[in-house]
Amino acid sequence: MNLLKNSYIALIGTLLAILLWTSGAAYAINVAVFPVEDLSQDYNSVDEELRGFVVKVISKKGLEIIDSENIQAFMVAQHIRQLGHMQTKDIMSTRDAIKADLVVLATVCQKNDSPASLGMTIQLVRTSDGKTIWANSSALSQASEQRFLGVNTPETVDDLKPLLAEKLFAGWPADLDFTAGREMAGAQIAAVKETGYLEVDSVFFTPKVVRPGEKVKCTIRFKSPGKDTNTAKIFIKVGNRVHLASSDDGVYYNAAWVGSNAKQGSNVQVAMNSSDAKVLNQVWSGDVVDANYPVSLILDWPSGKLDESYLGAYVVDSRAPEIYFKLRGKIVNGMVSFRKELPISIFFKRNEPIKKWEFKVVNESGETVLRERGSSKPPSFKWRGQNGKNLRSESGIYTISIKVWDRAGNVGLAEEKVRLLSKKPEVTIDLTQSGEDEIIASLASLDDVPVRAWRMELWSEDSKLLKTYRGESLPVKFKLPEFDESIDKDKIACILKVTDDLGSKSFVKSENVFDQLITESEDETETQKPSEVSDDWYADF
Amino acid sequence: MRLSLLIKLSKLLICFLPVFMSGCVSSQKSPEIQQLTQLPRDICRIAVLPFLNNSEFPQGDVIFYRIFVAELNKNQEQLIVQEGDVRKIFRQMRISPKQSLNLEQMLVVADRLGVDAFVVGKIVIMEETKSRLVTEPKLAVDLRLLDAYSGKTILTTYHARNGEDYRKLMHFGLVNTITELSRLVSHEVLEIWKEKGLAKCTK
Numbered sequence: 001m002n003l004l005k006n007s008y009i010a011l012i013g014t015l016l017a018i019l020l021w022t023s024g025a026a027y028a029i030n031v032a033v034f035p036v037e038d039l040s041q042d043y044n045s046v047d048e049e050l051r052g053f054v055v056k057v058i059s060k061k062g063l064e065i066i067d068s069e070n071i072q073a074f075m076v077a078q079h080i081r082q083l084g085h086m087q088t089k090d091i092m093s094t095r096d097a098i099k100a101d102l103v104v105l106a107t108v109c110q111k112n113d114s115p116a117s118l119g120m121t122i123q124l125v126r127t128s129d130g131k132t133i134w135a136n137s138s139a140l141s142q143a144s145e146q147r148f149l150g151v152n153t154p155e156t157v158d159d160l161k162p163l164l165a166e167k168l169f170a171g172w173p174a175d176l177d178f179t180a181g182r183e184m185a186g187a188q189i190a191a192v193k194e195t196g197y198l199e200v201d202s203v204f205f206t207p208k209v210v211r212p213g214e215k216v217k218c219t220i221r222f223k224s225p226g227k228d229t230n231t232a233k234i235f236i237k238v239g240n241r242v243h244l245a246s247s248d249d250g251v252y253y254n255a256a257w258v259g260s261n262a263k264q265g266s267n268v269q270v271a272m273n274s275s276d277a278k279v280l281n282q283v284w285s286g287d288v289v290d291a292n293y294p295v296s297l298i299l300d301w302p303s304g305k306l307d308e309s310y311l312g313a314y315v316v317d318s319r320a321p322e323i324y325f326k327l328r329g330k331i332v333n334g335m336v337s338f339r340k341e342l343p344i345s346i347f348f349k350r351n352e353p354i355k356k357w358e359f360k361v362v363n364e365s366g367e368t369v370l371r372e373r374g375s376s377k378p379p380s381f382k383w384r385g386q387n388g389k390n391l392r393s394e395s396g397i398y399t400i401s402i403k404v405w406d407r408a409g410n411v412g413l414a415e416e417k418v419r420l421l422s423k424k425p426e427v428t429i430d431l432t433q434s435g436e437d438e439i440i441a442s443l444a445s446l447d448d449v450p451v452r453a454w455r456m457e458l459w460s461e462d463s464k465l466l467k468t469y470r471g472e473s474l475p476v477k478f479k480l481p482e483f484d485e486s487i488d489k490d491k492i493a494c495i496l497k498v499t500d501d502l503g504s505k506s507f508v509k510s511e512n513v514f515d516q517l518i519t520e521s522e523d524e525t526e527t528q529k530p531s532e533v534s535d536d537w538y539a540d541f
Numbered sequence: 542m543r544l545s546l547l548i549k550l551s552k553l554l555i556c557f558l559p560v561f562m563s564g565c566v567s568s569q570k571s572p573e574i575q576q577l578t579q580l581p582r583d584i585c586r587i588a589v590l591p592f593l594n595n596s597e598f599p600q601g602d603v604i605f606y607r608i609f610v611a612e613l614n615k616n617q618e619q620l621i622v623q624e625g626d627v628r629k630i631f632r633q634m635r636i637s638p639k640q641s642l643n644l645e646q647m648l649v650v651a652d653r654l655g656v657d658a659f660v661v662g663k664i665v666i667m668e669e670t671k672s673r674l675v676t677e678p679k680l681a682v683d684l685r686l687l688d689a690y691s692g693k694t695i696l697t698t699y700h701a702r703n704g705e706d707y708r709k710l711m712h713f714g715l716v717n718t719i720t721e722l723s724r725l726v727s728h729e730v731l732e733i734w735k736e737k738g739l740a741k742c743t744k
Binding site: 039043082084085086087088090091107109110112115117119120121122123125130131132133134135136137138139140141143144171201202203292309310311312313 | 719
């Protein structure tokens with residue numbers, strides 16, 4: 001009798017144990033608590049202590065916590081370097097890699113010792129589909145937890161932790177067993193969808209901006225594989241034409257589409273987005289449409305499923321940049337002329353990105369005197385008449401040109417002729433004796449640039465200003481005065497200052513102005529230039 | 542006689558107590574909101590793009606981002622794209638988190654993430670003024686809800702709050718941490734977006 005009773009008890013006990021074990025196994029939920037990012041410290045800092053705190057709180061809710069070593073090994077294997085957030089594919093990978101049903105991502109938003117404060121956010125993510133099923137954020141501080149008479153007021157971060165746990169984990173989902181668990185009982189199975197994926201790592205268009213009729217190549221690189229990668233066919237769709245992408249290495253997939261090179265007068269064929277299939281299959285004539293053309297990726301799975309995803313766009317550009325420049329120089333005899341420097345401002349009729357430019361100065365013989373190159377939009381220039389070796393160029397007529405290339409290779413050009421006068425204004429002084437006492441001074445400019453102002457001063461040997469003459473144009477003639485007997489005529493100095501219409505100035509200084517005197521009776525009528533052209537500064541009295 | 546007078550005075554005081562208490566409560570201004578286009582019928586997937594930080598608060602953009610996303614996820618009315626997926630797209634397209642997206646980039650991101658709307662924003666002010674015992678947080682944010690298909694702005698919201706704004710009586714209700722202030726601001730912005738029509742996904 002006793003034996004039978006004991007057998008019954010043993011049998012019931014065994015059945016109970018089996019029931020409890022299986023029910024436990026059916027509802028065991030594994031949670032991976034990833035390292036906690038601490039935003040109150042440096043970038044990408046980790047707080048192990050607070051991770052331990054989160055683990056402790058979650059483990060009290062009857063969930064199995066995955067060992068941190070497994071999590072770290074997973075992070076290393078998946079190259080996860082950043083904390084606080086994860087990609088969906090990595091979250092879903094934890095389901096197989098470390099048997100995680102849920103992932104917890106927590107962040108410390110603030111942590112201070114004095115006054116004590118602690119703030120955190122937390123997210124609970126389901127690994128079956130990467131969906132966040134619960135999230136919360138909360139913060140506490142010493143000031144907000146003041147107690148009556150200061151008794152039991154939390155004073156440190158550790159004191160705040162249990163209080164924060166209560167607030168932060170309030171609303172923790174109660175139905176985790178059938179929203180996240182592996183073993184789900186009968187009618188409680190939630191609809192969980194596992195989705196495959198193929199991840200695009202990078203997309204390049206070469207080139208991204210083309211002229212009509214040029215080839216565009218699209219290169220796609222896929223990130224490492226989901227299970228269906230190798231069997232999906234990859235197509236690139238441009239408009240209503242689809243191109244099969246090929247790969248030599250299984251990593252980079254390429255597709256290119258071509259328009260024929262357009263010869264002058266012939267029709268132009270371009271890849272374009274049109275709902276009319278006939279347009280792409282025929283030679284198309286007329287104005288080219290400059291526009292952005294969208295490109296899509298099509299994945300043709302063996303199951304028959306088609307996935308289409310927008311990749312980007314390339315640009316067709318047929319218009320040359322319209323460029324012109326303004327020369328800030330004076331017009332002399334119908335041409336912009338300068339002596340010292342010529343400011344050049346560049347303008348575009350239409351604002352567009354420029355890939356490179358070239359500035360060139362060419363002389364009358366066709367030789368390039370100066371060349372400058374650069375990328376992006378050209379700046380303003382100032383040509384000081386120098387050549388490529390930084391030496392002053394000779395006077396003459398030069399052609400200045402600016403050439404620009406846009407991203408598609410269309411060329412814009414502007415050019416203009418200018419005159420460079422390398423020397424300063426040169427003026428001659430001629431003195432002619434007419435009669436016994438009359439001396440006529442003649443001033444004339446040697447080049448055709450009009451003179452704006454001139455001033456001539458006569459000085460005695462002992463630095464006394466004898467006479468001043470002024471004028472606003474040349475040539476000019478005027479009579480010199482009769483000088484006193486006490487003044488030595490052979491030592492009368494002459495200073496001539498001239499400013500021309502180009503703003504250039506010159507000084508002419510002669511120690512003895514009467515050296516240039518020509519009497520009418522002499523056969524010598526050749527004009528003589530002043531003894532020297534001097535840049536000496538002369539103090540005005 | 543004196544007792545009845547005392548009772549009458551007490552009753553009078555109780556009647557005026559709410560008036561005194563309301564004087565202790567700062568006026569709470571609502572977020573400034575503008576609706577520029579109609580809300581699409583069903584917004585089911587939302588991507589919150591990295592916020593810009595115009596304040597001096599270190600990592601203020603990430604702090605507010607995480608808190609805002611947590612508040613969005615609380616509602617469980619739309620599916621919020623993981624921050625890791627958003628940052629991955631930005632890396633692939635070589636877009637700096639501090640950069641605003643142009644229309645073409647927005648279309649690519651929308652297509653890759655499969656979203657119906659974006660949330661973009663910037664932290665205008667984020668600071669904590671600390672004294673010996675008390676911290677006074679201040680926060681101002683500028684948030685926009687964009688239609689992912691067209692790039693158009695649907696809702697634009699400017700919201701500014703201090704910790705002081707939530708004081709009820711004495712020190713009760715006073716907010717002392719930037720985290721809690723960010724949570725309250727996020728909640729208020731989302732409440733007002735709901736009022737403007739940001740409804741639960743019906744698909």
